[in-house]
Structures are given as C-alpha cells and as structure tokens.
Amino acid sequence: MGGDTIAAIATAPGRGGVAVIRISGCDAFAVGEKIAGTLPKPGRFGFRQLAADDVLVLAFKSPRSYTGEDVVEIHSHGGAVVPRQILKLCLEQGARLARRGEFTERAFLNGKMDLSEAESVIELVDAKTDRAAEDARKRLNGEKSLVYRALYETALALSADLEHALDIDEGELPDGFMAAAGARMASLADALMREIRRAETGRMLRDGALVVLAGPPNAGKSSLMNALLGRHRAIVSDIPGTTRDSIEEYLDLDGIPVRLADTAGLRETADEIEREGVRRARDLIAAADYVIDLAGNVHTKCDLGRIEGKLNVSAVTGEGLDELRRDIASHLERSPDPGPTPSEREAALLTEARRALVWHEDPVLCANAARDAARTLGRLTGAEYSADILASIFSRFCVGK
Ligand SMILES: Nc1nc2c(ncn2[C@@H]2O[C@H](COP(=O)(O)OP(=O)(O)OP(=O)(O)O)[C@@H](O)[C@H]2O)c(=O)[nH]1
Ligand SMILES: [Mg+2]
Helix, strand or coil, X not given: CCCCCEEEECCCCCCCCEEEEEEECCCHHHHHHHHHCCCCCCCCEEEEECCCCEEEEEEECCCCCCCCCCEEEEEEECCCCHHHHHHHHHHHCCCEECCECHHHHHHHHCCCCCHHHHHHHHHHHHCCCHHHHHHHHHHHCCHHHHHHHHHHHHHHXXXXXXHHHXXXXXXXXXXXXXXXXXXXXXXHHHHHHHHHHHHHHHHHHHHCEEEEEECCCCCCHHHHHHHHHCCCCCCCCCCCCCCCCCEEXXXXXXXXXXXXXXXXXXXXXXXXXHHHHHHHHHHHHHHCCEEEECCCCEECCHHHCCCCCCEXXXXXXXXXXXXXXXXXXXXXXXXXXXXXXXXXXXXHHHHHHHHHCCCCCCHHHHHHHHHHHHHHHHHHHCCCCCHHHHHHHHCCCCECC
C-alpha cells in the first residue's frame, strides 16, 4: 500500500451535530494512535477523550475499508471549531490534507470500485431528487459497470478476432467469418446506441430539465407557476405585462428535477424593459426541454370555461394540475427503460465508441475500428485510464470524499 497518509473532514461544513474526520494510508493507524492513545480493533469502535472533544474512533484494516487502505475515522461534535482542531492534530502527526476526491480516487486505484462507480459517488451526493439518488445508487452498486464491462469485452473480443484474421491467410479463415464479424459489430453498435439514448434521461436527472411557461400577457403563466410550486413565488396581477424578468424555480416533478421558468408575456411592445423580457422569454423557449404553451397545448383558467382538445387546467381550483404534471413528466422521459443512466463522461465515450464502429470492406480498417472502440470503452470502467482522466473526474468532488 504505497502513497502517503491523507486526512480530511468528510462531513459538510456548518452546524452539524456530528462531524467525521477521516485518515487513510499506511500510517493511518500510527497517526490515529498518536491522537487517540489506542485504537479499537479493526471493524470495532471505541470512545476516546481528546483535548478538543469526546470522540468516537473507528479503525478499518486494509483492504477492508472505503479506500482499501488502513483507515481511521474520528467522529466528533460538528461545527466550525472541533473538527478543524482534530484535523490539525492529524496534520501535525504526519498526515497530509487530502485533495478533492482523493479518498474515492484511492478506492479506485486500489480496485475497490471502478471509474463508473467512483463517479456515481459524487452523483449520489449531488442528487436532488429520490429518482436521481436511486439512479446513482444503482450505478454505485455496480449495475452499470457490469454493462460497461460486457460492452468492453465484446469490443475487445471482436478486435482480437479481426486482428487474428489479419495475421493468417485469407484461405484459412472459416467460411462467413467476415459476415459474422460484421453482424457482431452491428449488434455492438446497437447496444451502444441504447445506452446513449438512456444518457439523455440521465442528464435530466442530474442537471434538471428546463420547463418554460409561455404565452401571451395575462394568460395566467405566473399563476400557473405558483400553483405548480404550491406557493406565491411570482407576482400575479390583471395588468398585462406584469412579468418581465424571467423567474426560475426548482420543482420535483414525479422525481425528475425541473427548472420551472416563468416568462414575460409574448407581445410587440414599445416598453424597452418589457421588450428585453420578451427577448429573454424567447431564449428560454428555444432552450426548453418542454414548453407549457398557454397559446397552444394547454388551456388555463378552465374554471371560466373549457376548450375541447386541450389540456384544461386552472390555477384557481387546481383542476388538471396533476394531469399537466404527468404530461410533462412523460414528455421528458425519453427513455422508458428504467436501468441506471450513463454520466456525461460515459455518454461521450459511448458516442465516441459508437462513431468508431464503422464497417469497412478492408479488414485492416475493420480491425482498427474495433480496436478504437474497445480502447474507448475501456475508459468507461477505467480498464484504461490516464492521470488526466482521473484529475478531471475527482476534481469535481469535495475534499473529504
Ligand atoms: N379565474 C381564473 N383566473 C386566473 C387563473 N389564472 C390566472 N388568473 C388571473 O388572470 C390574471 C393574469 O394572471 P397572471 O398569472 O398574472 O398572468 P401572466 O400570464 O403571468 O401575465 P403576464 O405576466 O402579464 O404576462 C390575474 O388576474 C389572475 O388572477 C385561473 O386559473 N382562473
Ligand atoms: Mg406573469
């Protein structure tokens, strides 16, 4: 177990009841002993009195720990002072402050998890809705990794067979070898495509979908925004042109995180401020994943009168709001397939691999295509990785993870 010993506060800063200071590396037990006197047996915990606080100490023996190294955790009271004092003790006893994501990076380097799983740690921490968390948890449990490993191995086998075909005389190839290889490549390309489509849903679960309220002035956009949010966020009045600046609020829509935007009513106007509002409204509409178009598919104020063939809703009575929510959710849900979704990095790699997989008459080019795809897919799980890739992934973590 090479590498130096690192320490960090693993819990979020602020006034929490409890904070966790984590130490990992070959000297973790030595550092822990200098601070706590003695350590509990690995896998056990014990109470210790430090100058800073009464704490709970846990020891984990390599490889049975989060990082795969020797790990000591000190659970103290939270807040701004005590955890920092304990961290300072760790640093004085020879540990070095961990970089962002360094605990999880070590877990990857020590084979405790692959890159896809490591990446889902940050997605679980960042998840805004139950669905997004569930998605990240499935990935963390390795469900996605199994799929990626299978894709990688399929590409690797195809690449190896094609390379082998180059080495022997054409007459020695079994009948129909190239046709079979072509079919294998096509089926691999299909499997990649399915994953790529799922990525769109994944992006939405992570970043949220943009849903924009649009329509003429006084249509009832701001009222509908308030009704969907369940509180009076936007100003409502019977004066046309009330909303100018667009207003954005977060909404959990059947588990999909949604940025709901209210916009200025669309009309020609001499008012310079309102004109800017209308410009912003058009930009948002252009970027939207879904537009609640009060001049189109949705009819609001249905308590005053209904229109057949439209989705009738009312901000006053609440009628039709559930149906509207369901309609938006089903439009946003591009992939009905419930499996865990690729991250942005993974989607880019899947797309790159899919692009490489082009069938050629020339067996040399075919073998190159399969090899390129296999290499790219190897970067999904970290079967192939570089320091740059690790840095770009783990720098998104916070210190202590
Ligand atoms: N009866 C009824 N009145 C509504 C409903 N929704 C909005 N209104 C009324 O319609 C008027 C305009 O509502 P707003 O929500 O401000 O409309 P808006 O589209 O945001 O208007 P601008 O911001 O000016 O573009 C207000 O007087 C609201 O009280 C509804 O569902 N039923
Ligand atoms: Mg408004």
